[in-house]
Amino acid sequence: MKSFDPPRRILMGPGPSDVSPRVLAALSRPTVGHLDPAFQGLMEEIKDALSRLMNAPGYACLPLPAPGTAGMEAAIMNLLEPGDVAAVAVNGQFGERMVDMAGRAGAEVLRIEHDWGTPVDAQKVADALKGRKVKTLGFVHAETSTGALSDPGPLCAIAREAGALTIVDCVTSLGGVPVDAAGWGADVIYSGTQKCLSAPPGLSPFAMSPRAREAVAGRKEKARNWLLDMGLIMSYWGGEGGRTYHHTAPINALYGLHEALVVIEEEGLAAAHARHRAMHEALVAGLEAAGLSLLVAPGHRLPQLNAVKVPDGIDEAQVRSRMLAKYSLEIGAGLGPLKGQIWRIGLMGASATPWHVRLCLTALTEALAAQNYPDAGKAALAAAEARLG
Amino acid sequence: MKSFDPPRRILMGPGPSDVSPRVLAALSRPTVGHLDPAFQGLMEEIKDALSRLMNAPGYACLPLPAPGTAGMEAAIMNLLEPGDVAAVAVNGQFGERMVDMAGRAGAEVLRIEHDWGTPVDAQKVADALKGRKVKTLGFVHAETSTGALSDPGPLCAIAREAGALTIVDCVTSLGGVPVDAAGWGADVIYSGTQKCLSAPPGLSPFAMSPRAREAVAGRKEKARNWLLDMGLIMSYWGGEGGRTYHHTAPINALYGLHEALVVIEEEGLAAAHARHRAMHEALVAGLEAAGLSLLVAPGHRLPQLNAVKVPDGIDEAQVRSRMLAKYSLEIGAGLGPLKGQIWRIGLMGASATPWHVRLCLTALTEALAAQNYPDAGKAALAAAEARLG
Numbered sequence: 138m139k140s141f142d143p144p145r146r147i148l149m150g151p152g153p154s155d156v157s158p159r160v161l162a163a164l165s166r167p168t169v170g171h172l173d174p175a176f177q178g179l180m181e182e183i184k185d186a187l188s189r190l191m192n193a194p195g196y197a198c199l200p201l202p203a204p205g206t207a208g209m210e211a212a213i214m215n216l217l218e219p220g221d222v223a224a225v226a227v228n229g230q231f232g233e234r235m236v237d238m239a240g241r242a243g244a245e246v247l248r249i250e251h252d253w254g255t256p257v258d259a260q261k262v263a264d265a266l267k268g269r270k271v272k273t274l275g276f277v278h279a280e281t282s283t284g285a286l287s288d289p290g291p292l293c294a295i296a297r298e299a300g301a302l303t304i305v306d307c308v309t310s311l312g313g314v315p316v317d318a319a320g321w322g323a324d325v326i327y328s329g330t331q332k333c334l335s336a337p338p339g340l341s342p343f344a345m346s347p348r349a350r351e352a353v354a355g356r357k358e359k360a361r362n363w364l365l366d367m368g369l370i371m372s373y374w375g376g377e378g379g380r381t382y383h384h385t386a387p388i389n390a391l392y393g394l395h396e397a398l399v400v401i402e403e404e405g406l407a408a409a410h411a412r413h414r415a416m417h418e419a420l421v422a423g424l425e426a427a428g429l430s431l432l433v434a435p436g437h438r439l440p441q442l443n444a445v446k447v448p449d450g451i452d453e454a455q456v457r458s459r460m461l462a463k464y465s466l467e468i469g470a471g472l473g474p475l476k477g478q479i480w481r482i483g484l485m486g487a488s489a490t491p492w493h494v495r496l497c498l499t500a501l502t503e504a505l506a507a508q509n510y511p512d513a514g515k516a517a518l519a520a521a522e523a524r525l526g
Numbered sequence: 527m528k529s530f531d532p533p534r535r536i537l538m539g540p541g542p543s544d545v546s547p548r549v550l551a552a553l554s555r556p557t558v559g560h561l562d563p564a565f566q567g568l569m570e571e572i573k574d575a576l577s578r579l580m581n582a583p584g585y586a587c588l589p590l591p592a593p594g595t596a597g598m599e600a601a602i603m604n605l606l607e608p609g610d611v612a613a614v615a616v617n618g619q620f621g622e623r624m625v626d627m628a629g630r631a632g633a634e635v636l637r638i639e640h641d642w643g644t645p646v647d648a649q650k651v652a653d654a655l656k657g658r659k660v661k662t663l664g665f666v667h668a669e670t671s672t673g674a675l676s677d678p679g680p681l682c683a684i685a686r687e688a689g690a691l692t693i694v695d696c697v698t699s700l701g702g703v704p705v706d707a708a709g710w711g712a713d714v715i716y717s718g719t720q721k722c723l724s725a726p727p728g729l730s731p732f733a734m735s736p737r738a739r740e741a742v743a744g745r746k747e748k749a750r751n752w753l754l755d756m757g758l759i760m761s762y763w764g765g766e767g768g769r770t771y772h773h774t775a776p777i778n779a780l781y782g783l784h785e786a787l788v789v790i791e792e793e794g795l796a797a798a799h800a801r802h803r804a805m806h807e808a809l810v811a812g813l814e815a816a817g818l819s820l821l822v823a824p825g826h827r828l829p830q831l832n833a834v835k836v837p838d839g840i841d842e843a844q845v846r847s848r849m850l851a852k853y854s855l856e857i858g859a860g861l862g863p864l865k866g867q868i869w870r871i872g873l874m875g876a877s878a879t880p881w882h883v884r885l886c887l888t889a890l891t892e893a894l895a896a897q898n899y900p901d902a903g904k905a906a907l908a909a910a911e912a913r914l915g
Binding site for chain 2: 138139140141142143144145146148150152153155156159161162163164165166167168169170171172173175176179182186202203204205206207210234237238240241242329331337338339359360361362363364365382384385386387388389390392393395396398399402461467472
């Protein structure tokens with residue numbers, strides 16, 4: 138067994154995205170104890186930065202010590218009790234996952250079905266909730282499996298009207314498009330670190346409204362999860378009464394998240410959103426010039442995750458392998474019903490730059506040409522370049 | 527908000543322990559995708575190394591993507607179903623935690639009570655299990671809250687006799703004292719990375735016997751936990767049928783664990799155990815020369831975690847603060863009923879060296895002398911030195 142020397146990749150799949158050298162460097166700073174006064178200062182800074190990033194003033198904000206899915210599980214296991222009705226809008230893989238988890242929480246699940254690749258439809262949700270006593274409405278802001286962006290504001294309003302708490306999956310949205318917990322009136326939102334925050338995977342930023350905290354405090358039985366019990370985790374992260382031991386925080390991973398948050402604040406959130414949008418527009422111009430088309434209709438596309446339809450006659454896996462082998466550039470495959478139908482091209486965080494757009498178009502068109510697809514490299518680059526200015 | 531520059535500490539509490547520069551460096555290697563062929567090679571190496579480290583041939587071995595407690599929760603949530611009886615031997619904080627979790631899994635809990643600081647008693651366990659239909663027996667190999675070491679072999683034999691599966695908490699033992707899953711006949715064992723493995727906190731090495739896997743496969747209902755559903759996680763880590771997407775693995779944290787496993791294999795496991803034992807003997811000689819005594823009786827003491835009684839009239843918190851402020855050296859406090867009664871001095875992994883022993887004795891005796899305790903620095907160091915050779 139020898140030390141592992143990973144290849145250097147360009148990460149343009151659905152996550153992880155490229156991690157910048159300064160965030161990588163932060164990971165290797167000396168480990169301190171999780172009860173160290175210096176570490177407690179770091180925790181406070183992270184909580185405050187997350188609250189700003191998610192526009193969640195007055196919410197309990199903290200990063201959970203496990204990958205993005207932990208946020209989904211914490212939301213569901215803490216808000217739902219056996220017998221509750223959990224409405225879930227399903228328009229992709231991650232809504233599907235919410236359904237599975239809600240069942241494990243003992244809830245009765247009310248599925249609100251959508252085609253994959255479409256956004257969540259407010260009218261459908263309103264119709265489904267009408268006259269029902271529903272505890273939670275869960276949906277995905279940015280569906281990583283399809284690249285569709287939904288509009289949380291109207292959905293949260295419908296839920297509030299129906300007396301339901303909202304669970305909004307912001308794993309792929311946070312840092313790439315505006316996330317506005319307070320503006321939407323969302324109750325729980327959560328994210329991951331390996332998407333538009335460009336830190337390594339392993340943590341789940343989480344925010345919970347005062348209304349959701351009340352609901353958790355008023356549970357009849359304990360949550361079906363100790364590690365993600367929000368009452369215990371919030372005490373560990375420090376409330377009015379100081380800190381109470383729970384788990385041991387993943388110290389070095391939190392150094393990385395902290396540095397990633399500093400990077401975003403230095404750039405400015407509005408500038409980061411504009412950059413994601415601009416890179417998306419350049420990429421799409423290039424893709425279209427190459428004769429490729431996107432799965433999601435204009436107006437509902439995520440800038441940071443582009444689902445590109447695989448042309449007829451093309452072996453999609455071979456395209457990805459060739460891009461990885463020749464350019465060390467990773468893009469993603471389709472999931473579930475979209476397997477073999479799409480590629481997923483991420484422009485997230487540190488991977489949303491002009492040179493990522495150029496390299497991806499170069500590598501993709503070259504790999505297509507190798508399968509007798511018309512060589513569109515020059516046209517694609519020219520179209521992108523016109524957008525990049 | 528500025529980049530975080532942590533102080534350099536000497537970590538001799540109950541974990542995290544010191545992380546060596548080469549493990550810290552591994553954390554900052556470039557992030558690759560979790561589906562990258564190179565990363566899959568790393569996963570295989572980690573699984574194999576864990577299997578050797580825990581002597582768990584034929585077990586499913588892998589690191590869970592969350593701190594050590596995730597191992598406990600995965601064991602309990604996967605093995606237990608509502609209505610099952612879960613026997614738990616409680617001799618400290620972590621047995622107590624198992625009781626809490628087993629209740630959340632819907633199990634009826636059979637507590638087998640012990641005084642804190644004593645090992646688990648085989649006769650007590652045999653008596654408690656007699657004539658009962660029990661699904662699992664859980665206990666802690668190395669109680670981090672007290673420093674007591676229990677003997678898993680006889681306990682696993684009793685459980686097997688009673689038809690129960692065993693859950694053995696090896697969070698603090700793995701790498702410091704022998705962990706022998708196959709020799710004990712244990713069904714599930716789990717650990718943490720931040721103790722004797724000296725990687726940062728955040729992952730939980732986990733092993734499951736074929737018998738336990740069968741039990742999980744035969745469940746009547748889904749586990750009350752999606753993130754830690756072992757069926758899903760084992761598919762993600764690759765079985766006969768390849769890999770199935772579940773979460774996104776914490777890539778860089780796994781680089782750190784891999785490097786820590788290389789470090790242990792280079793030293794040799796037997797040598798690592800002997801080193802922990804030798805440092806413990808030197809530390810205890812020094813502590814005793816300073817007039818201090820240990821909570822746990824000789825013969826049941828963990829080399830890597832030393833629970834030292836606080837002398838009468840000493841403000842224990844002030845001793846720890848002074849050691850941290852003057853020597854940047856961290857030791858731990860007591861938990862639960864032992865709060866204020868003991869210090870916990872860790873000699874784990876990279877923190878189990880002669881210089882750690884010397885610095886700790888120096889700092890501790892100096893801090894005691896500052897509270898009018900007789901100055902025993904010289905005597906303590908001389909006694910330790912005689913053992914260090």
